Amino acid sequence: MAEVGLVRFAQVALDVAQATVPRYRTCFSKHQFSQPQRLAILCLMRYEDWTFREVEVRLCEHRELRRALGLASVPDYTTVYRFLRRLYEADLEHALQEVVHRVPGIRRRRATVAVDATGLAQGAVSTFFVRRMYHHTQQPLPWRHWLKWLAVVDVERQLILAQSARQAPWNDCANLPALVAQAHAHTPVGCVLADAEFDSERNHTFIRQQLHAHSIIPAKRGKKTWRIHGVRAQMRTDFPSQKYGRRSLIETVFSVAKRKLSCRAPGRCLLTQRRQALLLGLTYNLYRL
DSSP states (O other): OOSSOHHHHHHHHHHHHHHHSOSOSSTTSOOSSOHHHHHHHHHHHHHHTOOHHHHHHHHHHOHHHHHHHTOSSOOOHHHHHHHHHHOOHHHHHHHHHHHHHHSSSOOOSOEEEEEEEEEEBSSOOOHHHHHHHHHHHSSOOOOOOEEEEEEEEETTTTEEEEEEEEEESOOOGGGHHHHHHHHHTTSOEEEEEEOGGGOOHHHHHIIIIISOOEEEOOOOSSOTTSOOOHHHHHHHHSOOHHHHGGGGHHHHHHHHIIIIIOSBOOOSSHHHHHHHHHHHHHHHHHHHO
C-alpha cells in the first residue's frame, strides 16, 4: 500500500475508533489495551491482509506504529482474535458512518447510490492449485459455501454507506429495503441503482414511497410474455440506460477493495468471516479518507 503509509493509516483508524467505540467494555477489564486500540489493530490487519500472528510480529518490529497506536506493549495475537469475536456489528456500523461524515466537502444534493454484492474467499487456495487438481483428476474441487458481501455505495464519492455479509449462495432481493434505509438514515438517498437480482415491485415501492427517491432496476425476472404492472412495467418499456450506467461504479469499488486490500474473509466459522467482511468495508472507507 504505497498510497497511504501504515503510520498515517493507524492514526486515522485510532481516531475514528476512539469516536465510536467505548474505551473499555466493562469496568472489570484489565485496562491494558483499550477497545479503540484493538479495533485500529484489526483495521490495520485488513489493510495489509495480515493474519493474527503476523499482526503481533509486525507490531513488535515497528516502533513508530506502536507509538501511533499508543501501545506500551504488543498484544498477543489471541487478544486480537478474541476481541474480533466479541465485536458488535453495530460498532462497525457506527465507525463506518463516522468515516462517511468525516469525508471533506459539502453535499448539496441527495446521493445516488448503487446496491450490489460480491463474493469473498474463505481461504487462500491458489488458482494454480485448483487448475492442477483439475488437470490430474479431471474433476473440479468439491463445491463449498462462500461469503457474500452486500454493500450500498455512494457512486459520486465511491464510499460504502451500508453493508452486510452472509453465507452464499443467497438471493438478497428482500434485503435491499433494510440496507438502503440504513444508508438513508445518515446520507439522504435520491436515486437507487441495482441490478436484476433486486428486481421486485416491493423494492420499487419502498424506495419511491418511503424514501421519496428514484429507483432504477432492470425488470428481468419472469418471461417476456408475462404481464407485469407498476414500476416494473415502466422499467421494461422505457428503461433509463444512461442513468443506469453509473451503477458500474460499484464494481470499481469492489475491484479497488479486492486489489488494494484483500479479496478474502478468513475464518473457521461464519461469525468470524462476517466480521472480517465488515472490517474490510470499514478499512476501505478509512483508506479513502
